[in-house]
Amino acid sequence: MIRMLGLKWLALLTFIALGIGLVTGYTLLSAHSYMSGMDNIVAGQLGRAAMQTAAYELGVQGPREEYIVTRTWDRQPAMIRDAFGQEPDQPGVLYKVYAGEEGPQARLYFAVRQKTPAGDRFVTQQLAPLPGGSGQVISPAQNRMINLTLIGLGTALMIGLMIALLWRRVSRPITALGDWAAGLSQRNLSEPVPDFVYPELNRFAELVRTSLTSAHQGLEREQLFLSHTSHELRTPISVVRANLELLRRIQTSEGPKPDPREIEIINRIDRASLTMKDVTETLLWLGRDDTSSHPCKTLRIDGVITELVDGLRYLLQGHPVELELDLQLAELYLPEAPTRIVLGNLIRNAFQHTRSGSVSIVQRGGHVDIVNSLRDGNEAASETGFGLGLKLTERFTEKLGWRYSNQPVAAGRKVEVVLQALTPR
Numbered sequence: 001m002i003r004m005l006g007l008k009w010l011a012l013l014t015f016i017a018l019g020i021g022l023v024t025g026y027t028l029l030s031a032h033s034y035m036s037g038m039d040n041i042v043a044g045q046l047g048r049a050a051m052q053t054a055a056y057e058l059g060v061q062g063p064r065e066e067y068i069v070t071r072t073w074d075r076q077p078a079m080i081r082d083a084f085g086q087e088p089d090q091p092g093v094l095y096k097v098y099a100g101e102e103g104p105q106a107r108l109y110f111a112v113r114q115k116t117p118a119g120d121r122f123v124t125q126q127l128a129p130l131p132g133g134s135g136q137v138i139s140p141a142q143n144r145m146i147n148l149t150l151i152g153l154g155t156a157l158m159i160g161l162m163i164a165l166l167w168r169r170v171s172r173p174i175t176a177l178g179d180w181a182a183g184l185s186q187r188n189l190s191e192p193v194p195d196f197v198y199p200e201l202n203r204f205a206e207l208v209r210t211s212l213t214s215a216h217q218g219l220e221r222e223q224l225f226l227s228h229t230s231h232e233l234r235t236p237i238s239v240v241r242a243n244l245e246l247l248r249r250i251q252t253s254e255g256p257k258p259d260p261r262e263i264e265i266i267n268r269i270d271r272a273s274l275t276m277k278d279v280t281e282t283l284l285w286l287g288r289d290d291t292s293s294h295p296c297k298t299l300r301i302d303g304v305i306t307e308l309v310d311g312l313r314y315l316l317q318g319h320p321v322e323l324e325l326d327l328q329l330a331e332l333y334l335p336e337a338p339t340r341i342v343l344g345n346l347i348r349n350a351f352q353h354t355r356s357g358s359v360s361i362v363q364r365g366g367h368v369d370i371v372n373s374l375r376d377g378n379e380a381a382s383e384t385g386f387g388l389g390l391k392l393t394e395r396f397t398e399k400l401g402w403r404y405s406n407q408p409v410a411a412g413r414k415v416e417v418v419l420q421a422l423t424p425r
Helices: 007-058 079-082 140-183 199-255 260-286 301-317 334-353 388-400
Strands: 068-070 094-099 108-114 120-127 295-299 321-326 331-334 357-364 366-376 403-409 411-420
Touching: 007 140, 068 321, 079 094, 079 108, 079 120, 094 403, 140 199, 199 260, 260 301, 260 388, 295 301, 295 334, 301 334, 331 334, 331 357, 331 388, 334 357, 334 366, 334 388, 334 411, 388 411
Parallel strands: 321 357
Antiparallel strands: 068 120, 094 108, 108 120, 295 331, 357 366, 366 411, 403 411
């Protein structure tokens, strides 16, 4: 039955039951208090009438409980004036004072200031406990406060108990849902969704699994696309580079000296093919699922940077660019191919997007800073250092868990990467 209700209906019915219980309880309590008070008043009046009649028959002074009506407050008995302290100032309002402790001296005084055609009148009455009676008419207010306090505490306890039971009933499947969602992985996404008791939680669990499945399928499609693209590009790039090498051999083997323009064209094709080869290698490595499968070795970081800079200096030819290298001897155990891809992409982007100015490369251990500054301040500094290489590098460093930042500086851009060394196995 509870499984069919759902969370919202369970909570609604619980609070409706609490409301009905509270209203019913306080209605019955109010009715009982009202009837009990009326019965006590009537019983007290009848009992005092009997005591006055008996006192009259015995010739003794009976309890004085008649109404005292005076034109002024000063004419009221002294004990009444002393009990109230001051005269009633609001007409038609009942004033009452309980004086004395429980016992024969206890008194309950009433006073009313009533407007009449003949002027204001002060009406008072005093009630005393019946001799030998139970004192029902003059009951201390403390007893009523104790009863109300006990009723309030009982009601609060009942509400707290019901809320605790509701929370316990609801929290268990919610906790189970959280644990199940946290443990979702590629291996168990295809398993059926467990039953979490309530329809809302079951629908939410199904939504979580559907969303993760869709995201995983999109990731698989992206990785498959990267893998296929890189593999498809490697073959034509290899063909281009092989034919370039063959063309150079033909030129050097023949007698006539080749035209310098032909040599420059071949060099441009060679450099473009190298760039395509590096981008393709980056895409291929991004398409791999397991980053721990990258072969690692001890690398001289300063040597790798020097080698990459020497291979990419052609990008600075013909441009007034000052290159500053500040390298430090450092050997780290790192995956070789990803390290070369990341550093190569960063250096290439810095060279490509600096037409005039300076490029600074500072390396301390695995911490590498590359800053390219434009000499002409009017040049678009926002475009400096951007490109496909940096986008792929950002994805690559995120996959490897390396710290990477790319921030604008004065008339240029600063790229920082921290290579995390691994522990040799």
